[in-house]
Amino acid sequence: MELHKRNFEFVRYFLYICIPLVLLIIALLWFLHHIQTNAALSIMKGSERQSVQLAERTIGTVFDILRGDALYLAEHSLMQQWLDTGDPAAQSHLTADFLAFIRHRQLYDQVRFLDEQGQEVVRVRMKEGQPMIMPMEEMRNLLDRQYVQDALAQNEKTVAISPFDLSIDHGTIEHPIRPTIRFSVPVFDSKNQKRGLIVLDYQGQRLLNRLRVLSDLHAGDLWLLNEKGYWLLGPRPELEWGFMYPDRQASRFDHEFGEEVWLSILNDPQVGQWMHEKGMFTYAKVMMAKSPNSVNSEQWLLVSYISPSIMAASMVDFTNDKIIAFIMLSSLVVLLGGVTASYAARRRETEKRVQASEARFRKLLESAPEAIVILEQSGRITLVNKQAETWFGYRRDELVGQLVEKIIPEGFHKEYSRNQEQYIVELQTCSMKEGSELYGRRKDGSRFPIEISLSPFEMDQNRLFTSIIRDMSARRQVEEERQRMETRYRDLVNNLPIGVFRNRPDTNGRFLEVNQAMLGIFEAESVEQLLAHRFSESYCDLTDRMAFINKVTSQGYAKGEELRLKTLKGREFYAALTVAMRKDEAGEIYFDGIIEDISARKDNERQIQRLNDNLSARSQELETINHELESFSYSVSHDLRAPLRAMDGFSRALLDEYADRLDDKGRDRLRRIRAAAQRMAELIDDLLNLSRVSRTELKWEVVSLTQIANKVLDTLRQEAPERAVQCLVQPDLFAHGDTQLLRIMMDNLLGNAWKFTAHRQEAFIEVGCKVNEERVIYFVRDNGAGFDMTYADKLFGVFQRLHDANEFPGTGIGLATVQRVIHKHGGHIWAESAINQGATFYFTLEERK
Incomplete structure (x- = not known):
């Protein structure tokens, strides 16, 4: 019953306050809305009148410029000169x-001069954005045009303005x-x-x-109509x-908005x-010929139109503002009226928050990863968390009410008491581990290293201390491991065989740290003696020291710098x-x-x-001897060619x-003499080729082995x-190499392949290359007679043959020549073969960029 009465009183006083205030707010907001609506409508009307007037002035300004241009061209001095003299040059200058x-005015599509019969004489036209003079064959007679007739009818310099229409070409x-x-x-004329x-x-x-730009700046749509009501801008x-x-004849203002509106405006x-x-219409009548030197009876109408929907939309903001204001003020009234009731609710909410805060505190305390113990100033425990129970092995009820010394080993009671007294005097959060080690004691008597942080706080006019205890066992293990x-x-x-040091690059250059190897390098008796020694005095040449330090x-570094130093006993070393x-x-x-004694390496x-x-000297001597041998071989081979030719020639003459x-x-016997002489000549030719290969200087260029x-x-x-x-x-x-020498090489390799496949019904010869370990390896392969790989080491020797000369003729010098060419190119040649299974000759050449 008491509860219902208290609620009834609350509702009655609430209504007494809220209802009058809400009614007053409604009256004030309605009056304010009425004033703002009328003001907004007045502003809108004034803005539309300004829009129409500005458009009217814009048309007048444009027409004044256009009339001025027309009068300027009519009075142009070149025009008068041409009309008086008929000079074609004057006409050309006028054009x-x-x-x-x-071009420069960019206002006109055409500028024309017509004679008194309406015939175009001069015509300049804009075409695709560029002005051009129209040729005489395109000149037209425009006497049938009304604007031409009106202008020719004038007897003084007046500007005749045509109706505003669309340009028509050929009807x-x-x-x-x-x-x-x-x-x-x-x-x-004059x-x-x-x-x-x-x-x-x-x-x-x-x-x-x-006019469209002006229309975009105002709320209404700006239109331009002719006097018959047709839209020029709609x-x-x-x-x-x-x-x-013809299909738009009904597109007039009166058809869209009614004849009543049109006649009222007209x-x-x-x-x-x-x-x-149908809306608000703001209009102005524009005469195209206001100036005294202009002729035109047509008038335009500028109309700015605002539809009812736009007018209503402009007033919606005022209505919305009043609604929002009503809601806010009413809410405020309701809020003020419910202060008394809300007070009790807030009090109950405060109690709930306090309870929730206590629950969060306990949850935070229990979930902390470290042991937390809350103490009285006397050192008695009032609260512990779950982690403290876990670390120390006591139940909570076994610790609460006990002195904190219960979890401190007896040997550390005095140190803990001294640190606690000092902390109570300073009253600031700090660690009790500074300068000393603390240990905690578990229920089973075991100890473990800890760190304690104390922090004070007030509660119910009592000063308490929060002790946060950290288990330092893991950290202690890390420290010992470090x-x-x-x-x-x-x-x-210290066990490294090379010297390791640290020093400063000052004038003394004393060592800061050294290892044991440094004692041996500098012949020092102790580390102290070496640290006291000036390293700057160990340089044999002080300029070397300055250059090295610079x-x-x-x-920022130097790597492998070789210097001459001396030991503490004066012995020099590298x-x-x-x-x-x-x-x-x-x-x-x-x-x-690091420093290393490299004296032995230097020796x-x-x-x-x-x-x-x-x-190098012996190689030079051998090279000189080889050149002399090659010259001797070339001279002997060359000198033998003449007597051999004589033997062959006289033998042939005897036979003939x-x-x-x-x-x-x-x-x-004569035939045998000729055959021997010819074979000797062939042998000498091959020897000459071999000697020529050795003596030839390489001319490096890109060579197409495919083409050769x-x-x-x-x-x-x-x-x-027949083959x-x-x-x-x-x-x-x-490949890169000498074209002539590579041709000699291919002649011999392919000649051998051709020769040794002579007994094959289906002979095959292949020339190609492959890439192996970033090297290009060329090869010549055939399916001929092949050879025994047991004798492969003799293959490239001079006069070495692995086949019968009667079966496969030759001098035994070709492959030696091939090897000499490849070696001159910095390459290597080898062969793979088997008897009656063909042979493959591989070779490489020096790769040059």
């Missing part, structure tokens, strides 16, 4: 001025459409005789575009220019505004230094490096150099002239056309 005028409307207004001015007229075809689309493109298209004053159920690693690495450095400081520059925390530069290098010098006087045995192989095979086919040999030559086979 050029018209061309420049239309049809041009596409794309070109809205056009023509400004025509009669032209008089005797005031009318000689014709100037006609400017103004690009009316420019005027319509300017709401939609399909409604415009209705008087020009009969009203020059400028007006009319509200109708110390073991440091010891292991220190032993490793190199390290400039590029050392290789590798150093890296470093900076310490203070920004001071120091060097870390070996000097001995090797002496041996190399001796070897005295054969009938010789018996068969004599003729046989095809030429050699063609020659072989011509020499033995059917299948030849396969890999295309685009290129």
Whole structure:
């Protein structure tokens, strides 16, 4: 019952406050809405009137410019000169001025001069964005045009303005459409005789575009109509220019908005505004010929139209604002009216939050990864978390109410008490491990290293302390492992056979750290003696020291620098230094490096150099001897050719002239002499080729082995056309080398393949290459007689033959020549074969870029 009464009183007072305030808010908002709506409508009307007036002034400004251009051209000095003299040069200059005028003004489609019979005499036209002078054959007589007749009827310099319509060419409307207004001015000579007229075809689309820009700046749609109600600029493109298209004759203003609206606008004053159920119409009548020197009776109508939907939409914002304001104010009233009821709800909510906060605190305390113990100032435990139970092995009820010394080993009670008293004096969060080690004691008596952080807080006017206890066992193990690693690495450095050091690049250059190998290198008796020694005094040449330090400081390191140093006992030795520059925390530069005594290596290098010098001298001597032998061989071979030719020639003469006087045995012996001489000549030719190969200087170039192989095979086919040999030559086979020598090589290799396949019914020869380990290996393969690989080491020797000379003739020098060519090219040659299974000769050449 008490609860229902309290609720009833709450509702009654709530209604007493809320209802009057809500009604007052409604009245104020309705009055404000009425004022704002009327003001907005007035602003809209004023804006539309300004839009129409601005459009009217824009049309007037454009027409003033166009009239001025027409009068300027009519009074042009070149025009007067041409009309008075008829000089063709003056006409040409006038045409050029018209061309420049239309190019720079960019306002007109055409500029024309018509004589008094309406015939075009000068015509300049814009075509595809560029002005051009129309030829005489395209000139037309326009006397039938109304705007020409109106202009010629004037007896003074007045501008006749044509109606605003679309340009028509040969009786049809041009596409794309070109809205056009023509400004025509009669032209008089110096005797005031009318000689014709100037006609400017103004690009009316420019005027319509300017009106569209003005329309975009205001709420209403800006239209331009002629006096018959046809749209020149309308709401939609399909409604415009209705008087020009037979199918759009009904596209007029009165058909769209009714005759009543049209007549009201047409009969009203020059400028007006009319509200109708179909919208708001703001209009102005524009006379095309306002200036005294202009003639045109047509008038236009500028109409700005705002539809009822747009007007309503502009008022929606005011209505929405009032609705939002009503909702906000009403909400505020409701909020103020419910303060009393909400107070109790807030109090109950506060109690719930306190309970939830306590629950979160307990959950956080229990989920903490470290042991948390809350203490009184006397050191008595008031609360522990689950992790404390786990680490120390006690149940919670066994710890609460006990002194904290229960979980501290007896040997650390005094130290803990001293740290706690100091902390209570300072009263700031800190660690109790500073400068000492603490241990915790488990229930079973075992100990483990800990770190304790204390933090004070007030609760129920009592000062408590939060102790966060961290198990340091894992950290202690890491620390011990780190110390073991440091010891292991220190032993490793000391056991290295090369010197390891650290020093500073100052004037003294004293060592900061050294390993044991450094003592032996510098013949020091102890580490202390070496650390006290000035390293700068160990350089045999101080300039070497400065150059070395400058190199390290400039590029940050030096690798394998060889220097002459001396030990503490004065013995000089060669050392290789590798150093890296470093900076310490203070920004001071120091060097870390290694040093190696390379005196023995230096001695070996000097001995090797002496041996190399001796070897080079012996090689030079051998090369000289080889050149002398080659020259001797060439000379002997060359000198033997003459007597051999004589022997062969005289033997042939004896056979030809005295054969009938010789018996068969004599003729046989002469033939044997000729055969031996010819074989000796062939042998000498091969020796000369071999010598020539050795003496020839290489001319490096890109050589097509494919082309060379095809030429050699063609020659072989011509020499033995009866043989059917299948030849396969890999295309685009290129190499770097001497063309002539490589031709000699291919002659011998392919000649051998051709020779040793002579007894095959289906002979086959292949030339190609393969890539192995980034090397190009060329090969010549055949399926001929082959050879025994047991004798492969004799294959490339001079006069070495592996077949009977009667079966396969030859001198035994060809493959030696091939080997000599390949060796001169820095390559290598070898063969693979089996008896009666063909042979493959592989060779490489030096690869040059």
